[in-house]
Every structure is written in structure tokens, then in C-alpha cells.
Amino acid sequence: MSINPADLRRVNVFEKASDEDLKIIAQGSIERSIEEGNFFFFQGDPADYAYILVAGRAKLLQTNPSGQQVNLRTINAWQMFGALGAVREAATYPASAQALEDCNALAVKSTTLKELIKDRPYLSIGLMNLMTDYIQEMQERYRELATEKVERRIARVLLRLTAQMGIKGEHNTIELGFTRKELSEMAGTTLFTVSRILSEWERLGLVEAGRERVVILQPHELVVIAEELEK
Amino acid sequence: MSINPADLRRVNVFEKASDEDLKIIAQGSIERSIEEGNFFFFQGDPADYAYILVAGRAKLLQTNPSGQQVNLRTINAWQMFGALGAVREAATYPASAQALEDCNALAVKSTTLKELIKDRPYLSIGLMNLMTDYIQEMQERYRELATEKVERRIARVLLRLTAQMGIKGEHNTIELGFTRKELSEMAGTTLFTVSRILSEWERLGLVEAGRERVVILQPHELVVIAEELEK
DNA sequence: GGACTTCTTTGCGCTATCGCAAAGAAGCAG
């Protein structure tokens, strides 16, 4: 089950790559399967590979000295992650990457990318786009965490997830498959608080909360909670 | 008081630029003086220029709908900021940039940079280094905000500032010129809390707190507060 | 030197959010 080089065009960064380049990348890379819960790499490991997620879902996270986790990003298929080794000398991953489901990924040697970057502007530009996107998201989330109340942050998390990966049901409902713990790590709060707020929203008919599952019944109302000036 | 192209090499991103390129950049750019308190640009403005701070200090900040501010980054001389327009099409600044002191800066047209990037790998790599640095810092700060107590965050802010721009005094003391408000915006808290904690630290002899001024008397003790596992 | 402005400190009450504990679903394994 080898990967077709042409499939790599589904990765934003390689959108404009030549067939030639895709071949180089495909050949200079290894396939890795990571089971749910296992790690692609840990914070602090030498950043020798950049990854392209082919199947499954993963997350980037940081852990603080006492073990608390923070979710930095959720990664879906055909997204690239761990790419900073392609740029920096002797880089180490600044975060860990863990499989949320069983995953298949392509591991591209950082050195290969580093070589390619030298004379393929489309690649640098693609990577920079990736980075600026991410910077913007982080800045926004940072501000939210600093200034917004939990309820609003949770609403935002759900909306962001909706945009990224929501599965549409009937009547505009959107289903998300996350545990309370995962949601709390994304919102920078505790699973208890998430649970309480979801219960509250359920009472109001905004969502339907199940085990590892949230169905958004009234997306618009969530937007109101997320954006509204005075509560 | 025009800028000497060779000075541009003090900017990390241009470290490896040819004299030729520096000239292009110097010529294709405008000098702007911004008085203390005024803005280089606002969040949402079209990102037509990237800036290089020549003199003074500035900050990048975001404002939420109800006017609360968050400090994203402090910018010192010879640092580049607002560069994302060099990469993205029709980009708008994701944050505002405000002068903390009277500033002189060089404004480089985004289009100029965009042209240059196409066939100067050193430039892309320089920019990517800038971005990855920033991403790492933001990730770290995000995690701090999500998981650490205020006291620790304030300690970190002081230490970070120390590394970036502390003025060394006698006996290993370090002087920082910031208001409580500014510090609070960097730590993601309120000026009251910063004031209280600085008072506390002053009582303990760790710092000396003055108007728009903090002198760190015992840097090591601050590190302990910032890193220590159990309090 | 006085009047103003800006920044800082501190007391006080408040509340959003945490954190534990215990019990209740839901799914899975044999």
C-alpha cells in the first residue's frame, strides 16, 4: 500500500510541485503507521522528519513539567506537520504529535526538504503559508485564552472543529467526535467545566451531548455565544 | 538620515543577503517615524508593507471586540515585523503594531519582498526561521497561559524580557522599563495582579519595583518561581 | 512650587472556575 506521488498534490504545500518533485519526495520518504494513542514524535526529539498525514487524525500537544496537556492543533489527512526541521539546523520538535485514531503517515527526511527548498520557491512559499496560517490561529487563540471566558472559548473550539472536520448530519446539524477531556485541552480548561457547559447547552437545546460525541443542533446560537459583545 | 544598506545585515533575515539585494531593499523602501503611542498599522489593514525597526521599541498586540488588549510580541531594533504580507496574497495584518517609544522604521513593500523571495532561498529561509521562532514562542506562551498560575507567568515574562532587552546594572541586577499595565498584557492578567505580585516579591527582596520600572535583584529566585515543580 | 496627569498600591467583595469525590452511562470482552 504505497502512496501514489500524485496524491501528494492534495497536500497544500505541494500543490504546485512538479511531477518530478513529487517523485523525489515520495521516494525519499518512509511510510509509518501509528496506532491510536501512540506518538509520532515527542517534544524535544530531533526533528529529523516532517510528516504528511495520509489517513487518520492526530494532534499536536505540549505537556508542562507537571504533566498537564495543552492541545495546539488537530491534524487531518493530507496536512503536513513537524515541518520546522526542514528549516532550522539541528532543530528539535517543539511539541509532541499523538495519533487520535490509527494513522498512516509519510515521513519525509528533513534533509530532503532542506535540499528541495533551496531552489523551489513554490515550496518555501507553501511552507510559509502553512506557518503564517498557524501563527494567525495561535495568536487568535492566545488572545482568546487571555481575554475570553471559558464558555466562549468552548463555543469557539466547537466552531473551529466544525469548520475543520465536522460531519454534516440532517437539518444542518454537525457531529463531532471528541471526549470532554480533548475538548477541555483545546479550550484550555478542565473536563469538568466542559461537561457542565455542554449540559447547560443541552438544556437549552443548542447541542446534543453524548459519549465522545457532540452534535451541534443550532450552530448559529453557538456563534452568538462566541461573538456576542455583552453577555 | 537615510539608512545605510549595509546596516540591513543586522536584520537576521538579511544576514546572508548580497550587497546587491540590500540595495534593492533599501531603495524600494520608505522611512517612517512613528511617535510613541502611535501605530504602524492596525489589525485588519492590508499588509502592504513589512517593517524593519531601526530605532525605538514597539509591540504587536491584538484587541478583542470589547477593547481588551493582549501583547503578542515586543519588537526591538533591527527586528522585522509585519512580514506576512510578503507571503500571502491580499493579506491583512493579523495584529496591530504600536510604538512603545518614538520609533524609526523602514517600510519595505510587500510586493518587493514577494519578488525577491522567488529566487533568493536565503530570504525564504530567513523568513521561515523568523516564523518558526515565533511559532515556538507562541506555543510556549499559549501553554503557559493555559496551565500555569499567574505568579509563574509574570516571572516568565520578566525573564523573557531580561533575555531580550534587560539593561544590566551592578551586581547582576537587571532593570526593565515597563508599566504594570504593559506587564499585565504580556502575562495575560490585570495590572492589579501584577502590582500585588511585584509588591510581594519586593517584600521578599527579589525585585525592586518603581514607577515604570522593575529591577530584578535576584534573577535566580525568579527562575525558581518560573520553573519549580510544586509550589 | 503648585496643579495635573499618569502610574501604582491596597483593601474589599465577588464570582468564575477549579478540583475532588462519588455515582451514573455507555461501550466492550468473554
Next chain:
DNA sequence: CTGCTTCTTTGCGATAGCGCAAAGAAGTCC
């Protein structure tokens, strides 16, 4: 079906940090 594991809910304190208000420094301007 039964028991086990994992996830969720909810009650009940506890508290860290907020936010206001008022007063106290420290500069600045004329």
C-alpha cells in the same frame, strides 16, 4: 448476561484572580 473499563455528570467546597474605588507616589508642565 455480567463484569470491567472508560467516559461523563453533578454536588460541594475552595480559591485564585478579577475589578472597583480610593488614596498614594512620581513625573511633567508652566
